[in-house]
Amino acid sequence: MSAEEEFTEEWEGSDSPDEAEVVDHFSAVARAASIVGDLRAALRKEGFTKEETFDLVQLYWASELGVIG
Numbered sequence: 001m002s003a004e005e006e007f008t009e010e011w012e013g014s015d016s017p018d019e020a021e022v023v024d025h026f027s028a029v030a031r032a033a034s035i036v037g038d039l040r041a042a043l044r045k046e047g048f049t050k051e052e053t054f055d056l057v058q059l060y061w062a063s064e065l066g067v068i069g
Helices: 002-010 025-045 050-064
Strands: none
Touching: 025 050
16 A cells, blocks of 8 residues: 555545534635625716715625624
């Protein structure tokens, strides 16, 4: 048995249902940030002021983070 085979066998048995599943929070934040950028650009194109755009984007973030139920 090679060292590589031994290493693979050692790690194959480590997947137990008791281990916590890894959640990628960064991808959700990156997705939301991309949406916010698109939202901001669309609002400004429609003629909303910077203040109105800020308020609407802030409302979006609050809903995305679950602050608004």
